[in-house]
Amino acid sequence: MTLLSTLHRSGHLRTLDHALAESLRRLDPDTPDAVLAAAALASLAVAAGHAGFDPAQPQQLVDAPIDWPSHETWHQALASSRWVARPDAGDTESPADAPLVLEHGLLYLRRYREYERRLASGLRRIGDSAPAAPLPPPAGEDARRADGGPPAPPAGDEAAQVPTPLANLFAQLFPQAATGGDLQAQAAAAALHHHLLLVTGGPGTGKTTTITRMLVLLVAQALQAGGAPPRIALAAPTGRAAERMAESVRNAVQTLSALGIDPALASHLPTTGTTLHRLLGTIPDRPDFRHHADNPLPFDVVVVDEASMIDLPLMAKLVEAVPDGARLVLLGDPDQLPSVEAGDVLAGILAAASNPRATSDTSPARGGGRAEGAGGGALRPAAHAPTFPVRHIHLARGYRQSAALDVAPLATAVRSGDADRALALLRSGQLSGVHFHEGDTDPLQSHRDHLLAHWTALADTTDPAEALARANRLRILTAVREGPQGARSLNARIEELLAGTRRGAGPASAAGRYFHGRLLLITENSYRHRLFNGDIGICLRSEAGTAAHDDSGSLMAWFPGDDPHNPRPFHPAALPAHDSAFAMTVHKAQGSEFGEVWLVLPERPNRVLSRELVYTGLTRARDALHLHASAAILKDALARHATRWSGLRQRLSLGA
Numbered sequence: 240m241t242l243l244s245t246l247h248r249s250g251h252l253r254t255l256d257h258a259l260a261e262s263l264r265r266l267d268p269d270t271p272d273a274v275l276a277a278a279a280l281a282s283l284a285v286a287a288g289h290a291g292f293d294p295a296q297p298q299q300l301v302d303a304p305i306d307w308p309s310h311e312t313w314h315q316a317l318a319s320s321r322w323v324a325r326p327d328a329g330d331t332e333s334p335a336d337a338p339l340v341l342e343h344g345l346l347y348l349r350r351y352r353e354y355e356r357r358l359a360s361g362l363r364r365i366g367d368s369a370p371a372a373p374l375p376p377p378a379g380e381d382a383r384r385a386d387g388g389p390p391a392p393p394a395g396d397e398a399a400q401v402p403t404p405l406a407n408l409f410a411q412l413f414p415q416a417a418t419g420g421d422l423q424a425q426a427a428a429a430a431l432h433h434h435l436l437l438v439t440g441g442p443g444t445g446k447t448t449t450i451t452r453m454l455v456l457l458v459a460q461a462l463q464a465g466g467a468p469p470r471i472a473l474a475a476p477t478g479r480a481a482e483r484m485a486e487s488v489r490n491a492v493q494t495l496s497a498l499g500i501d502p503a504l505a506s507h508l509p510t511t512g513t514t515l516h517r518l519l520g521t522i523p524d525r526p527d528f529r530h531h532a533d534n535p536l537p538f539d540v541v542v543v544d545e546a547s548m549i550d551l552p553l554m555a556k557l558v559e560a561v562p563d564g565a566r567l568v569l570l571g572d573p574d575q576l577p578s579v580e581a582g583d584v585l586a587g588i589l590a591a592a593s594n595p596r597a598t599s600d601t602s603p604a605r606g607g608g609r610a611e612g613a614g615g616g617a618l619r620p621a622a623h624a625p626t627f628p629v630r631h632i633h634l635a636r637g638y639r640q641s642a643a644l645d646v647a648p649l650a651t652a653v654r655s656g657d658a659d660r661a662l663a664l665l666r667s668g669q670l671s672g673v674h675f676h677e678g679d680t681d682p683l684q685s686h687r688d689h690l691l692a693h694w695t696a697l698a699d700t701t702d703p704a705e706a707l708a709r710a711n712r713l714r715i716l717t718a719v720r721e722g723p724q725g726a727r728s729l730n731a732r733i734e735e736l737l738a739g740t741r742r743g744a745g746p747a748s749a750a751g752r753y754f755h756g757r758l759l760l761i762t763e764n765s766y767r768h769r770l771f772n773g774d775i776g777i778c779l780r781s782e783a784g785t786a787a788h789d790d791s792g793s794l795m796a797w798f799p800g801d802d803p804h805n806p807r808p809f810h811p812a813a814l815p816a817h818d819s820a821f822a823m824t825v826h827k828a829q830g831s832e833f834g835e836v837w838l839v840l841p842e843r844p845n846r847v848l849s850r851e852l853v854y855t856g857l858t859r860a861r862d863a864l865h866l867h868a869s870a871a872i873l874k875d876a877l878a879r880h881a882t883r884w885s886g887l888r889q890r891l892s893l894g895a
């Protein structure tokens with residue numbers, strides 16, 4: 240049997256993957272089996288979140304006892320195939336008549352190779368655009384970049400090089416900066432010198448606070464130069480994340496008056512955030528946006544939160560829409576799961592940003608081979624000038640103190656894969672708000688009443704904004720969608736339970752029905768509805784319908800809009816693809832926070848389990864964390880990194 244049919248018959252390929260290979264065979268019946276199978280795997284790889292397929296590690300994509308061709312065999316067949324382009328230079332477009340591209344050891348679907356190329360070139364364009372007031376190179380030091388670009392200050396020195404007219408304001412904003420070592424101050428000062436800035440850190444490390452102060456500095460700089468204040472956009476991949484970011488910025492602005500900052504400066508800061516889709520301008524039924532290279536965004540500074548969630552196509556389109564001379568500031572937590580869709584873009588940028596000769600204080604690269612490094616080190620002093628014009632500062636100190644929840648020590652152990660420490664912390668019961676239900680993988684049985692009380696209470700209100708806010712007070716998060724501990728089966732059970740409650744929101748037969756209080760999760764992007772993968776809504780009957788005993792036609796599904804106080808109603812039958820959202824996967828919960836998180840890991844080992852998944856899940860909790868898992872599964876998860884194949888680091892580092 241050929242490799243293609245082995246993969247197909249064993250159910251490892253999707254219809255789409257197999258159809259691609261079959262169409263190549265139809266066009267040229269002499270196409271070798273190795274090429275057909277690799278084409279199908281390149282298509283499957285994208286669905287698994289990779290930018291391309293690595294023929295040296297097929298078992299990472301398909302975990303089955305298959306007699307794989309050797310890497311050399313595969314490479315030779317691909318390199319000599321008419322379907323596979325091998326561009327001479329990384330920054331040139333690959334020919335449109337070859338659907339596959341072999342580059343940096345990966346086999347790409349052409350479209351994804353082009354996204355990666357366009358992203359790399361867009362990032363370099365932004366980083367290369369000279370700052371408004373370039374700094375002179377420090378005496379005696381060759382600060383010229385290796386690629387001959389404009390002078391860049393040595394990493395870590397920006398806080399000491401704030402231009403004199405801004406020095407007083409800077410000292411007010413960052414009182415600790417004078418003593419040195421204030422990474423928040425360095426990040427803000429870096430924005431004065433760099434157009435491409437990456438500020439990373441875990442929850443509560445002050446990323447938004449820092450960015451707010453950085454924006455005040457940029458406003459002051461523009462005003463002092465006699466210009467208009469910069470036009471600033473705040474954006475995030477999901478509506479919820481955008482809303483959270485804007486709220487944090489508003490909170491940070493309030494603290495400015497205590498520092499004696501002129502309120503007139505802060506008045507130029509935006510008070511609302513937007514999703515990336517809205518920022519770029521969706522066009523109904525099309526994946527393109529209104530803003531692109533030829534119609535750039537009307538902003539001078541674009542700040543994007545939750546950058547780890549952004550996939551390759553979206554990041555490429557964003558970067559191309561950033562106008563020449565504008566700044567792009569990416570905020571994110573590199574220890575979180577990579578984006579659901581293809582990419583792991585943040586990891587690629589971080590890996591390119593970290594200088595191989597610089598000292599790094601933390602995480603080893605995620606996975607091996609061509610998987611990108613996780614980045615995540617503290618400020619990395621450069622031993623020599625980097626070729627990729629980006630500045631990366633990692634904020635390590637947590638500031639958010641919650642008397643209710645002390646999850647930080649656990650998050651640190653999980654992030655570093657220290658299972659013994661994580662288990663000791665969990666078993667000690669000493670972390671406030673953290674509850675370990677060891678060996679109990681069914682919270683619906685062990686904590687039925689508590690959980691049901693939350694969901695039935697959702698049906699007590701008919702005010703959509705209030706209901707959406709209440710819904711966020713508790714969420715079950717799962718590692719997987721299928722299986723007994725998967726989101727799908729938990730949702731089905733929850734709906735059955737709700738159907739049986741007296742006050743209950745649920746219908747007699749829950750499956751597939753819309754009922755008052757049902758939580759919905761959108762599972763595809765719909766530009767027409769402006770509803771996107773991961774958006775959460777709630778079904779509510781109108782005031783009149785509430786008294787009725789049946790689910791009358793007045794039931795609508797409400798989703799957050801631009802204004803959090805004014806959710807948008809949709810007729811349930813007209814919604815894009817969706818599931819219930821009483822329980823949801825950690826992947827879908829990225830960018831959101833919930834009061835109580837009930838994190839349920841599966842009973843059996845699963846390749847999807849990783850330290851990034853557990854870290855992302857537990858850092859979604861604001862007030863309480865309940866972890867349902869066995870010690871063995873937790874150990875298994877923490878031993879694994881979520882790896883992705885991508886050539887972005889090579890493109891950015893090599894300039895190709």
Ligand SMILES: Nc1ncnc2c1ncn2[C@@H]1O[C@H](COP(=O)(O)OP(=O)(O)OP(=O)(O)O)[C@@H](O)[C@H]1O
Pocket residue numbers: 423440441442443444445446447448449487494638639
């Ligand atoms: N240097 C600082 N000194 C004291 N408090 C700080 C400092 N920086 C931030 N904080 C406080 O820590 C809390 C978290 O800050 P912030 O919201 O900026 O963090 P974040 O990294 O953006 O968090 P998240 O990733 O969860 O959105 C806020 O209450 C903020 O006021």
